[in-house]
Amino acid sequence: MNAPSKKPDVFQAIADPTRRKLIQMLSEQEMAVNTISGHFSMTRTAVSKHLRILTDAGLLQETKFGRETRYKTSHEPLLELKRWLSYYERFWENKMNMLRHYVENDEQRESSERHTE
Missing domain, CATH: 1.10.10.10 (Winged helix-like DNA-binding domain superfamily/Winged helix DNA-binding domain)
Incomplete structure (x- = not known):
């Protein structure tokens, strides 16, 4: 066999x-x-x-x-690679969006703290 x-x-x-x-x-x-x-x-x-x-x-x-x-x-087998990589692309986009949100909120917080002083 x-x-x-x-x-x-x-x-x-x-x-x-x-x-x-x-x-x-x-x-x-x-x-x-x-x-x-x-x-x-x-x-x-x-x-x-x-x-x-x-x-x-x-x-x-x-x-x-x-x-x-x-x-x-x-090109067809390259689609397998593209699909696999697209997951990580979404992962990094999500991480970058979270970082941007954190930085923007931190800047707003610092700005409001300066105005209250």
């Missing part, structure tokens, strides 16, 4: 700065492996490994043109 394959973790895939740079590059245009490799000071094999991780996580789509493989960004 085969164990069910586990879906690659999008968060782990973007944890590496090289892979984040690859996503950014490929979001602007589709590129072949040779072109992509020229932007990095690592071997083509190392770049290919990063591309494979991103492809397995669904963050990149690959298309074969003869012997050449081209890559482009797949």
